[in-house]
Amino acid sequence: MSPALLEVDRLVVEFTTDNGVVQAVNDISFELHQGQTLGIVGESGSGKSVANLAVMGLVPQPPGRIVSGDISFRGRDLRSLTSRDWSAIRGKQISMIFQDPMTALNPYMTIADQLREVTQRHLGHRRRVAIDHAVEMLERVGIPAAGQRVFDYPHQFSGGMRQRVMIAMALSCKPDILIADEPTTALDVTIQAQILDLMKELQRDVGTAIIFITHDLGVVANICQEVMVMYAGRIVEHAPVGPLFQQPLHPYTLGLLKSGPRWDQRITGELDAIDGQPPDLSRLPAGCAFAARCPYVQDRCQKELPPLVFHETTPSGRRGQACFHDLTTSLHNACEELEQ
DSSP states (O other), X not given: OOOOSEEEEEEEEEXXXXXXXXXXXXXXXXXXXXXXXXXXXXXXXXXXXXXXXXXXXXXXXXXXXXXXXXXXXXXXXXXXXXXXXXXXXXTTTEEEXXXXXXXXXXXXXXHHHHHHHHHHXXXXXXXXXXXXXXXXXXXXXXXXXXXXXXXXXXXXXXXXXXXXXXHHHHHTTOOSEEEEESTTTTSOHHHHHHHHHHXXXXXXXXXXXEEEEOSOHHHHHHHOSEEEEEETTEEEEEEEHHHHHHSOSXXXXXXXXXXXXXTTSOOOSOOOOOOSOOOOTTSOOSSOTTGGGOTTXXXXXXXXXXXXXEEEEETTEEEEEOOOSOTTTHHHHXXXXXXX
16 A cells, blocks of 8 residues: 555643533544545534644644644654644645535635635636636536626625535645545535535546545445544544445444434334433543443443444554444344344
């Protein structure tokens, strides 16, 4: 396998709040290779977005801070970069589609000005060429009458159309890494499919690697090669997408899969839900953070923190999970139940 484009090693990110120190990201490690799509899933507050804001050098300081860990892009230490260094990388080599386009777009600038700023800075486009490129990108993300709409302001667009503008901006320079934070949440299924096809095209053309943050497991199954499941700031399972859907190794992953509808089954009653609520990140328990909600909890889980252990290799890659439970018995039975 070729050297990793991005390497994150034992990253820890904390926020200081009125209620104490919140451990938003707690000792996570992963790699991203050229042309790969890594899905990151988990409930709100699990640390998905914060981990990737750290990769982009965008953790607000204060109240946040990267406590420890290494982040490198093509072997370059991202934590040591200056603001000037980052301005040359963001938008060109590493780009991000932010979760909330209303706050990410400048309300005082037209869409044309915001899109052309990216290509003029990074690609050296002259104004007219940059505007033509902006119109082309808006057309590719499905905005009608793009030649006229490009001169509108963000407030003149719907939420879904603002999201498409953000996607067009992120893809404009064909980045090496695209971090997509819930990019299709506000889009109807037709436009969603169009955006996913555009991302796949970008991968085919220039080998862009994608980190896809989402709650939609259907999208993960469609676009990702590997999946990282996060809970309470930690990785609880990391696996190739096929094996993870066929037989999850962590009770939380199983709960996520069982809580959503399946295309091949008719819903005859209520969907399964994971009992309880995620823990307070400022008061994490000594043991497994999922123990209070886990149907397979043991005494050991309450006292010890299970490490993420990679113990199984499949033809599509390594598998690992952070759980003390004997997964070959009860989870296997639960997976059979899931398939019925």
